[in-house]
Amino acid sequence: MIAELGQFAIIMALLAAVVQATLPLIGAERLDSRLMNFGGQAALIQMFFATLAFGCLTQAYIVSDFTLLNVAENSHSSKPMLYKITGVWGNHEGSMLLWVLILAVFGAAVAAFGRNLPATLKARVLAIQAMIGVGFLTFLIFTSNPFTRLVTPPLNGNDLNPLLQDPGLAFHPPMLYIGYVGFSVAFSFAIAALIEGKVDAAWARWVRPWTLTAWTFLTGGIVLGSWWAYYELGWGGWWFWDPVENVSFMPWLMGTALLHSAIVVEKRNSLKVWTILLAILTFSLSLIGTFIVRSGLLTSVHAFAVNPERGIFILFLLAIAIGGSLTLFALRAPALKAGGIFSPISREGGLLLNNLLLSTACATVFLGTLYPLFLEAIGGGRVSIGPPFYNNTFVPVMIPLLLLVCVGAHLPWKRADLLGVLGRLKFAGLATIIAALVAWYIADGGPLLAILGLGMASWLLLGTISEWMDRIKLFRAPLSTSWQRAINLPGSVWGMTLAHGGLAIAVAGMIATTAWKVEEVAILKPGETLSVFGTDYRFEGVREITGPNYGAIEGTFVVSQNGEYMATLKPEKRLYNVQKMPTTEAAIHSTFVGDYYAVIGDPDGTGGWTVRIYREPLVTWIWFGCGLMVFAGLVSLADRRLRVGAPADKKQARLPRKAAEASS
Amino acid sequence: MRATINATGLGLLFFTLMLLMAINLAHAVEPDEILDDPVLEARAREISQEVRCPVCQNEPIDSSNAELARELRLVVRERLVAGDSDEQVKNYLADRYGDFVLFRPPVKTTTYLLWAGPGLFFLLGGVGVFFFYRGSRRQKVPTPLSPEEQSKLDQLLADKSGKEDSA
Amino acid sequence: MNRKVLFLLPLLVTITIFGYFFWALTSPGRDPKKLPSVLIDKPAPMFDLVGLEGLDVPGFARQDLTDNGKISVVNIFASWCIPCLAEHPYMLKLGARDDINLFAINYRDKPEDALKWLKKHGNPYHRIGRDPNSRAGIDWGVYGVPETFIVDSGGTIRYKHVGPLNTGDLENIILPIIENLQAQQ
The missing domain is CATH 1.10.8.640 (Cytochrome C biogenesis protein)
Known part of the structure; x- marks a missing residue:
């Protein structure tokens, strides 16, 4: 019964979306507030039914209802409850339902929080949002129905891919989807603005929190995926430029550009056409990502089941959404009035350069991901594009960006004195050189590029800190004044500082792990010790253990340095009962300076075991730095100025406004 | 189904x-x-x-x-x-x-575009940015506010200072 | 006017990209997992493989491809390969012809397993070479078994088929190519 209720719910959600996509649009055209108001109600109804449908599918997973094809194919009664629930989105149909649910939630959120949006803008945004919903709900119902029943249900299910039975990957898809789908709001706002023919500072203020929300979750989702790859795949890598990684990275790069260009629209009423285009492209790339992962177009380690019929359907949807919006852009954008002017050396100029570099970076990833396909189409043979390509193209684009971040943040609006700004950064520059020399000393030489890279990361960090010190007049005013100023700094400024600082830390981690990673493979007998880069790993032996739905072999290593005990590592090699699929569970001891990483392999037949030991310097910095960026997004979201366009909360309005002056 | x-x-x-x-x-x-x-x-x-x-x-x-x-x-x-x-x-x-x-x-004929692509994109983008600056220098005179806009601005400013007073 | 064309640019780029997507999804037989051989129209690699002991057919070397002026079909098979069994009837058919050579490379197999497999299912091959460590396979660019090559009497590789043959493959692809090559001689 529950499944039929779910089936009914997605159909109702589709009907609500159809109403939401049409009536408010007509209403906005005729300035009929009754029709426009339908938008908000329909959005809430659509969310209700999408939630209901999702709840029904979750229920079917919880009770292991194998009369449903989707549950039978992707679940098993012996699976732990956590993975029964996360299994809901561990497959194509369920994840599509989650996608649609998130889209509906965002639509409803615009309806709920956008109470003082201009009525026509709100109506149009909701209508566009619903059009996307109509497309994907149709796709769900007609090609990927999660509620299909089986004539002869099996006694038990096929289980979820063991690689997905992991806490890191369990929550990676929802975060990623909130990111992808969140950009739909910016997209809807952009289309609505094109219809209205008006983009202004207020528009940018309304768009920014939604973009920021999406960006924050997307950042979190990507990091979670990367972290999972690091500890689960058992080879110590965290990024491989796989097509599936790339398609999540492209919207991130574009979304980051959008966040920055929206500031220029908000503060200076300039770069409007560009920002509209960015909003369209960011969401388009999210859509293309969804499409590529599900169409079997490219080969990747982790893609969903291939089905050309679905591929054509999504491609058709994308052609309407992206083609339609870009046609509208071509027709309406030339009429948008140009805004404030600025010199190339100014805050706006810096943000524009940031956009140019981020777009180039995104285009590079796009080219690298899809070039094999283009070449194959024109009969140019098959090529593979992997890390070496990106190291030679993507990295050189990022270097100037990272070098200029803190310079740009120091520049005032409109026009600036570059020498003066560089003068203010001289301490940061000096400290950077010292930091690079220290890195050189610690690393005992090492690759010159990596040392320069670490210098670049510290320049970014120190420049960011010095900009923050400037703002609060640290050491140039009494400490109490600085303290006051720090407290009054708006959330968005804190957000910027934390995000740039987080980026610096993450970059340092990426460079250090890439340059100084050490790997040892050996066969060890119990009692033997392997010494890797000054650290001893004594192999104590293995034992068999039994998990809820797997059996495993667990090795034990005692890690010590100079005879001093550090940690005990217990890597596992699991064999899942249902899918008979082995997985490696690396054991990792994380410290500030790096990870000690052990993997247990196969027995050699004479009492020895294949053992892999990795030393990953500063790898924790990547997770910490990226975590800081996520936190920065949340801090910035808490900025009360972003809620000027949101419900007029009495408490908010009564807070002191001094901070606003200190900002920008 | x-x-x-x-x-x-x-x-x-x-x-x-x-x-x-x-x-x-x-x-x-x-x-x-x-x-x-x-x-x-x-x-x-x-x-x-x-x-x-x-x-x-x-x-x-x-x-x-x-x-x-x-x-x-x-x-x-x-x-x-x-x-x-x-x-x-x-x-x-x-x-x-x-x-x-x-x-x-x-690097060969079929991959020239791949390897040159990022650089080309940056150059074209750079040209676009250049024309943007040149274009914006030409229309230096800002259009004055229309009467409605001016009154709206005044109202907004008044509104804002009113709020600050109540703080 | 000029400016307006610029605004069309994103749309035009998108249309082009979507054209490629559409091609990739609809072009018949496109399988991103299948790898075209780079050895087509190139001379077959050098190799000299010993035969399976206990079988009445000899080993297989590069020279056998050019010795008797016949077109050769070279099949890569192994006893552990399940799809090889599926295409075995077609190998039996090809092996019954005496106007072509049907040679085999026994890929990464244990000789006793291969022997048992051939005894059970019949041996259609005129020559079989053992390739226990897949070095010959690598020289042929083999990446998945079964694979089937067609080599002309001059020792040049003309065609490669990846995966098991079925009736359609045999009737519509393999036999026409063989006839074509025979006609050219």
């Missing part, structure tokens, strides 16, 4: 069988593959990280579990021991499996 599980179940069983074969036989670089000469071994590792395993989805032979990946790792080491340069080893593999196995696509 109805389907039976039997076909998929069989397919899965088959898939699992294949997978088990692939995985139980080998597991990335094994100790018995490693060369005694650490310099050669380091070169072998570097090469195998840039060679794509032809049977896997998107993995270098260095971290792949497939039997063919293991054989290719051994071939890489044999060639190195025989005195081949890194380039020669890669060409040896590309002669047999095509450029597909090279994660660093060789």
Whole structure:
């Protein structure tokens, strides 16, 4: 019964979306507030039914209802409850339902929080949002129905891919989807603005929190995926430029550009056409990502089941959404009035350069991901594009960006004195050189590029800190004044500082792990010790253990340095009962300076075991730095100025406004 | 919309069988593959990280579990021991499996656009930015506010200062 | 006017990209997992493989491809390969012809397993070479078994088929190519 209720719910959600996509649009055209108001109600109804449908599918997973094809194919009664629930989105149909649910939630959120949006803008945004919903709900119902029943249900299910039975990957898809789908709001706002023919500072203020929300979750989702790859795949890598990684990275790069260009629209009423285009492209790339992962177009380690019929359907949807919006852009954008002017050396100029570099970076990833396909189409043979390509193209684009971040943040609006700004950064520059020399000393030489890279990361960090010190007049005013100023700094400024600082830390981690990673493979007998880069790993032996739905072999290593005990590592090699699929569970001891990483392999037949030991310097910095960026997004979201366009909360309005002056 | 599980179940069983074969036989670089000469071994590792395993989805032979990946790792080491340069080893593999196995696509007519693409994009973007600045210098005179806009602004400003007073 | 064309640019780029997507999804037979051989129209690699002991057919070397002026079909098989069994009937058919050579490379197999397999299912091959460590396979660019090559009497590789043959493959692809090559001689 529950499944039929779910089936009914997605159909109702589709009907609500159809109403939401049409009536408010007509209403906005005729300035009929009754029709426009339908938008908000329909959005809430659509969310209700999408939630209901999702709840029904979750229920079917919880009770292991194998009369449903989707549950039978992707679940098993012996699976732990956590993975029964996360299994809901561990497959194509369920994840599509989650996608649609998130889209509906965002639509409803615009309806709920956008109470003082201009009525026509709100109506149009909701209508566009619903059009996307109509497309994907149709796709769900007609090609990927999660509620299909089986004539002869099996006694038990096929289980979820063991690689997905992991806490890191369990929550990676929802975060990623909130990111992808969140950009739909910016997209809807952009289309609505094109219809209205008006983009202004207020528009940018309304768009920014939604973009920021999406960006924050997307950042979190990507990091979670990367972290999972690091500890689960058992080879110590965290990024491989796989097509599936790339398609999540492209919207991130574009979304980051959008966040920055929206500031220029908000503060200076300039770069409007560009920002509209960015909003369209960011969401388009999210859509293309969804499409590529599900169409079997490219080969990747982790893609969903291939089905050309679905591929054509999504491609058709994308052609309407992206083609339609870009046609509208071509027709309406030339009429948008140009805004404030600025010199190339100014805050706006810096943000524009940031956009140019981020777009180039995104285009590079796009080219690298899809070039094999283009070449194959024109009969140019098959090529593979992997890390070496990106190291030679993507990295050189990022270097100037990272070098200029803190310079740009120091520049005032409109026009600036570059020498003066560089003068203010001289301490940061000096400290950077010292930091690079220290890195050189610690690393005992090492690759010159990596040392320069670490210098670049510290320049970014120190420049960011010095900009923050400037703002609060640290050491140039009494400490109490600085303290006051720090407290009054708006959330968005804190957000910027934390995000740039987080980026610096993450970059340092990426460079250090890439340059100084050490790997040892050996066969060890119990009692033997392997010494890797000054650290001893004594192999104590293995034992068999039994998990809820797997059996495993667990090795034990005692890690010590100079005879001093550090940690005990217990890597596992699991064999899942249902899918008979082995997985490696690396054991990792994380410290500030790096990870000690052990993997247990196969027995050699004479009492020895294949053992892999990795030393990953500063790898924790990547997770910490990226975590800081996520936190920065949340801090910035808490900025009360972003809620000027949101419900007029009495408490908010009564807070002191001094901070606003200190900002920008 | 109805389907039976039997076909998929069989397919899965088959898939699992294949997978088990692939995985139980080998597991990335094994100790018995490693060369005694650490310099050669380091070169072998570097090469195998840039060679794509032809049977896997998107993995270098260095971290792949497939039997063919293991054989290719051994071939890489044999060639190195025989005195081949890194380039020669890669060409040896590309002669047999095509450029597909090279994660660093060789620069040739079919890949000029790939390698030049990012630079070209940046240049074109730079030209766009240049014209943007030139265009914006030409229309220096800002359009004055219309009467409605002015009154709206006044109202907004008044509104804002009113709020501040109440703080 | 000029400016307006600029605004069309994103749309035009997108249309082009979507054209490629559409091609990739609809072009018949496109399988991103299948790898075209780079050895087509190139001379077959050098190899000299010993035969399976206990079988009445000899081993297989490069020279056998050019010795008797016949077109050769070279099949890569193994006893552990399940799809090889599926295409075995077609190998039996090809092996019955005496106007072509049907050679086999026994890929990464144990000789006793291969022997048992051939005894059970019949041996259609005129020559079989053992390739226990897949070096010959690598020289042929083999990445998945079964694979089937067609080599002309001059020793040049003309065609490669990846995966098991079925009736359609045999009737519509393999036999026409063989006839074509025979007609050219």
